[in-house]
Amino acid sequence: MKTLTKNNTHLHQDQILNHWLYAALLGNHPIAVWRRPDSHEVEIIVDSSGSIKRLIPELEQLPKGFIVHPFADQSDEKAYFLEASKHIKFSLRPDLSENEEIELPEISIDPKTLNLAIKPLLNEAIENQGRSLQASTTMEDFEELVKKGMALIKEGVMSKFVPARTIIQGLPEDFDLAKTFLNLCQEYPKAFVNFFHIPKVGSWIGATPETLICTKGKYFQTMALAGTQPAIGPDPLANAGWRQKEIAEQALVSRYIVNNFKKIRLREYKEIGPKTVQAGSLLHLRSDFEVDMEATNFPQLGSVMLKLLHPTSAVCGSPRQEAMEFLAQYETFDRSFFAGYLGPVNIEDQTTIYVNLRTAQLQGDHVILYAGAGVTEDSVPEKEWEETSLKCNIIGKFFQ
Numbered sequence: 001m002k003t004l005t006k007n008n009t010h011l012h013q014d015q016i017l018n019h020w021l022y023a024a025l026l027g028n029h030p031i032a033v034w035r036r037p038d039s040h041e042v043e044i045i046v047d048s049s050g051s052i053k054r055l056i057p058e059l060e061q062l063p064k065g066f067i068v069h070p071f072a073d074q075s076d077e078k079a080y081f082l083e084a085s086k087h088i089k090f091s092l093r094p095d096l097s098e099n100e101e102i103e104l105p106e107i108s109i110d111p112k113t114l115n116l117a118i119k120p121l122l123n124e125a126i127e128n129q130g131r132s133l134q135a136s137t138t139m140e141d142f143e144e145l146v147k148k149g150m151a152l153i154k155e156g157v158m159s160k161f162v163p164a165r166t167i168i169q170g171l172p173e174d175f176d177l178a179k180t181f182l183n184l185c186q187e188y189p190k191a192f193v194n195f196f197h198i199p200k201v202g203s204w205i206g207a208t209p210e211t212l213i214c215t216k217g218k219y220f221q222t223m224a225l226a227g228t229q230p231a232i233g234p235d236p237l238a239n240a241g242w243r244q245k246e247i248a249e250q251a252l253v254s255r256y257i258v259n260n261f262k263k264i265r266l267r268e269y270k271e272i273g274p275k276t277v278q279a280g281s282l283l284h285l286r287s288d289f290e291v292d293m294e295a296t297n298f299p300q301l302g303s304v305m306l307k308l309l310h311p312t313s314a315v316c317g318s319p320r321q322e323a324m325e326f327l328a329q330y331e332t333f334d335r336s337f338f339a340g341y342l343g344p345v346n347i348e349d350q351t352t353i354y355v356n357l358r359t360a361q362l363q364g365d366h367v368i369l370y371a372g373a374g375v376t377e378d379s380v381p382e383k384e385w386e387e388t389s390l391k392c393n394i395i396g397k398f399f400q
């Protein structure tokens, strides 16, 4: 891939993105694009090595790249990995982009027509991705699933599970991937906004609020995020009140994390929260955990906890095994990458892996939206359905 360097001032941000999307799709290369929470920088990785890689997520040993793992356990324990043949960054702030030199791939078509050229390339790539979902989950099926699981909670088999549902939504004729990504960045400043495309595997776009694991220098961090209510009024955080149901639901996720610390005999960690946080039009309860990996002598804590935590009881349930078996048996579709994990690895001394929530799978002329809801003994099936509708809409409204 030949590259040019241009001054960012004269380029629209969507044009920069379109250059890289076009070059990657045309070359059949995996690509990941992301904007970290509270950041004004878009980052892009293109893997032009010529192969699709799957490897064991021993994070500390990996080169600079981007990791993607489905929800389901993999028998070989491997995740997809995009190696950074190229890593590009550009600023979203007009004042900072003024003198920014930005690398662009050389392309053979008029940059103004890039978006039109990307659509057929993306569709072509998606057509090769195999089996696709035929229908959205019905309310009756979802509520039936909730009731079935609640009966097992009553019997003491599980204390929580997180059923999911899908919505299949048509993609507008004039869908513009780069503009949609930038709109998500603007609307959700505190989310990890992401797009990834792996040829023959999948193309997903989302804005997730949940960190699975983060290692930055000597610090390891994770979070317990659960409990949902709509963000209402001018100061939604101040007005939020939580019921016993959400408090218990989030406490189970915190306990799951602490139990995993115990499993590896890690006793020194900081726990802050739970506090109320906003994720777009929703509020959640969140506890933050931090470990000094040097002081505790756990240099590989990132990899160890990734393996132990995924899937957490925020997306699967508790106990993990029973909830996983229940979902595998009764959920009527493959979650694919929904509620899996994804994120940049070993970039500037930092690895941050997120839970793939508030996400959509691009499927040619339509998208599949996915959302789940934590169910406990106090759940009301209709309310859980409504909650998944709100969650789907966080991304779904960008395709209307």
Ligand SMILES: C=C(O[C@H]1C=CC=C(C(=O)O)[C@@H]1O)C(=O)O
Residues within 6 Å of the ligand: 162, 210, 225, 226, 227, 228, 284, 313, 314, 315, 357, 358, 370, 371, 372, 373, 374, 375, 391
């Ligand atoms: C499973 C999802 O959200 C999780 C994260 C936050 C709150 C949740 C809840 O209230 O159920 C879920 O545990 C989803 O967005 O699809």
